Amino acid sequence: MRSIFISREMAQLILLQRNELLTPFLKKIRKVLGRYLFTNFISKYFISKNQVGIEYMNLMEYELRSLSKYLSFNDKNILSIGSGLSGLELSIYKNYKNNFFSIIEKNYVSQKVVYGWDKNNNEAYNRISLVEKFLIQNGMDENKFKIYNYDSDNLPEKSFDYIISLYSLDYHYDFNLYYEYLKKNFSNKTKIIFDTIRPDYFKKIFTNVDIINIEENTVHKSKRIICSGLKSN
Numbered sequence: 024m025r026s027i028f029i030s031r032e033m034a035q036l037i038l039l040q041r042n043e044l045l046t047p048f049l050k051k052i053r054k055v056l057g058r059y060l061f062t063n064f065i066s067k068y069f070i071s072k073n074q075v076g077i078e079y080m081n082l083m084e085y086e087l088r089s090l091s092k093y094l095s096f097n098d099k100n101i102l103s104i105g106s107g108l109s110g111l112e113l114s115i116y117k118n119y120k121n122n123f124f125s126i127i128e129k130n131y132v133s134q135k136v137v138y139g140w141d142k143n144n145n146e147a148y149n150r151i152s153l154v155e156k157f158l159i160q161n162g163m164d165e166n167k168f169k170i171y172n173y174d175s176d177n178l179p180e181k182s183f184d185y186i187i188s189l190y191s192l193d194y195h196y197d198f199n200l201y202y203e204y205l206k207k208n209f210s211n212k213t214k215i216i217f218d219t220i221r222p223d224y225f226k227k228i229f230t231n232v233d234i235i236n237i238e239e240n241t242v243h244k245s246k247r248i249i250c251s252g253l254k255s256n
């Protein structure tokens with residue numbers, strides 16, 4: 024990975040969004056001190072932001088390589104739900120031509136994040152201004168993306184080619200939160216990719232459901248599915 028612009032605050036967000044990037048030493052410290060102290064104090068001083076940035080972008084390029092087996096990325100309207108810092112979107116931008124990214128995210132960091140299923144969808148680890156800065160400073164044309172705050176903005180209304188939600192939709196919170204919105208913005212050529220522990224449930228919702236990856240050995244014990252043909256009821 025080439026050099027990447029990354030601030031300390033961005034690196035801190037990355038470690039919340041992708042905690043597999045924490046070193047074993049930092050994981051131990053977080054276990055002992057708890058998330059709040061770790062996020063607010065330790066990760067401010069004990070991480071190398073550049074190292075985190077490089078490892079994050081390597082991971083996002085790996086994600087892109089595996090998605091590229093199923094999706095072709097030129098000239099596409101892409102919706103990203105819960106993109107985190109949007110390293111994947113930056114990788115797509117750098118490697119392919121003429122895609123537009125609509126990004127839906129939350130704009131706060133929960134004080135005490137409980138990883139796993141969040142029934143009320145209160146958990147979030149992002150700052151929209153930092154996502155914007157990350158993308159622009161790393162070379163993305165500002166006319167090629169728009170970020171929407173899930174809690175306060177009208178969400179984008181258009182039919183998307185691809186909807187991508189890695190470790191967010193149905194991984195941290197119920198798919199049904201987005202169901203009505205997706206029905207309005209799904210065409211017969213739209214494909215959606217997300218991570219879930221209940222792939223069979225989605226056979227009732229989509230005509231086509233394919234498992235493209237199974238995570239057993241990492242913190243994410245889930246299956247990645249690609250679906251098309253959203254049924255209307």
Ligand SMILES: C[S@@+](CC[C@H](N)C(=O)[O-])C[C@H]1O[C@@H](n2cnc3c(N)ncnc32)[C@H](O)[C@@H]1O
Nearest residue numbers: 040105106107127128147148149173189190191
């Ligand atoms: C585990 S992180 C994954 C980030 C990124 N997709 C990745 O793979 O690195 C989950 C993300 O979902 C976001 N999120 C939580 N609730 C959301 C919602 N209702 N809509 C959009 N994003 C949400 C969080 O703020 C966080 O950035």
